[in-house]
Amino acid sequence: MAATTFETIYTTLRERILNGSYSIKMRLPIEDDLIAEFSSSRYAVRKAIEKLAADGLVYSVKGRGVVLLEHTPQTQAFNLDLGKLNGLQKLNTNRKLNYQTDVLQFEQVIVDQALSTKTAFEVGIPVYAIQRLRIIDDVRAVLDINYFNAQLTGELTEDIAVHSIYHHLKQNGLKIAVVKRMLRVESATALDQQQLALGENNCIGNMISIAFNDAGRQFEYTESHFIPNQFNFNQLIRN
Amino acid sequence: MAATTFETIYTTLRERILNGSYSIKMRLPIEDDLIAEFSSSRYAVRKAIEKLAADGLVYSVKGRGVVLLEHTPQTQAFNLDLGKLNGLQKLNTNRKLNYQTDVLQFEQVIVDQALSTKTAFEVGIPVYAIQRLRIIDDVRAVLDINYFNAQLTGELTEDIAVHSIYHHLKQNGLKIAVVKRMLRVESATALDQQQLALGENNCIGNMISIAFNDAGRQFEYTESHFIPNQFNFNQLIRN
DNA sequence: GAGTGGTCTAGACCACGGT
């Protein structure tokens, strides 16, 4: 906890909102009151409110005030994991899950034209091509197909792939700045059918991610193929 | 175009980034230079940069500068429709699409316990229950299942449902403040199988949306069931 | 140590909502 001024205000207000301290009036106190309460500047108060708005908890209306958005037990799920790095959120569970990873493929290849078209990596650069099966509670739930720009990640090993590549990259000083994602529903490929516990289903969810380091370079292209009925993907649209 | 100071700066910088004017150095000019160029305050410059960052175009690094994120023709699709209201983005097409709507169901019902659990609407209030089939270029692509809180939307008619309910609501002064979405891949129901052009596929994408007006009240619960291989869903995660 | 973005303050005026 860095605990800048606005973070303190944000955390305090967030807790009050979730507690229901403000729920009767459906309004946040006006800015001047919050400035007085926290003995802070308007900047800090407004930044805290902006963060609450980004969380989907409040909405500011010019001339009126800051409105609380209704939230019920049912709609809590919409507020969770709004753009967390780890992406897929398991449905209906708070208990600890049992994870296992099978590395199906691990090799270094040179990007050709076809792979470049798909991944946006430049032709000729070396990348790691990795396929991993994620087994969650003994269910073959996710097939990860990764391509990492070897020049940006440094050396990777199969042992790292079994554990967490992201954890390794962070430890080696790679800063993950931004991840862009695209989600689709697709007909299952032969590989999906073979590897995943699809049951009667013949489609998959495909979460395509491209990740950028803090120099703005794309170091990863990943497709995560996942089975139906198990995962969630959240989004918040603000006007 | 309201054209506040920061919007002008934002638009100008955005155009330059997309033009490639800055691409060689992979950096934006430093804040002081932008302040000088636009004869504006630091506030306006920083707000413009923050908007570019929200678009996934740049990333600020304390002590270093504002970095441009790599973008190639392939990765353009990741930048489109980041949280647009209309949600589903049709894959691979810029041409004009031919839309048709069939209203399958249109009735007013009172929320019972089961519907309340699903929609988060209070038991006992009147809602419109609407089912519409969206036919895009003669393909039965999307099945919309809507529930609107009648107390918040005012009267709706089947004729409105054939056209655009959102358009009607906006015209009647309802301000759509926030939409929260959850996307899943699900096994197709009998209704989906019957109505949608699923072909061999036996799954659908389900985009569940809850929408709030500018008083913070949830006025809508909607499930959009859509066929595989046709739609995109974008997300940006920032560190 | 120099350069850069992040936080913070204290003010001002404007635009919108409601009375």
Add this chain to the structure above:
DNA sequence: CCGTGGTCTAGACCACTCC
């Protein structure tokens, strides 16, 4: 009209990056 959030200015100091 008053109350409110949105925009904007001019400054200060801090934290981080890079040389």
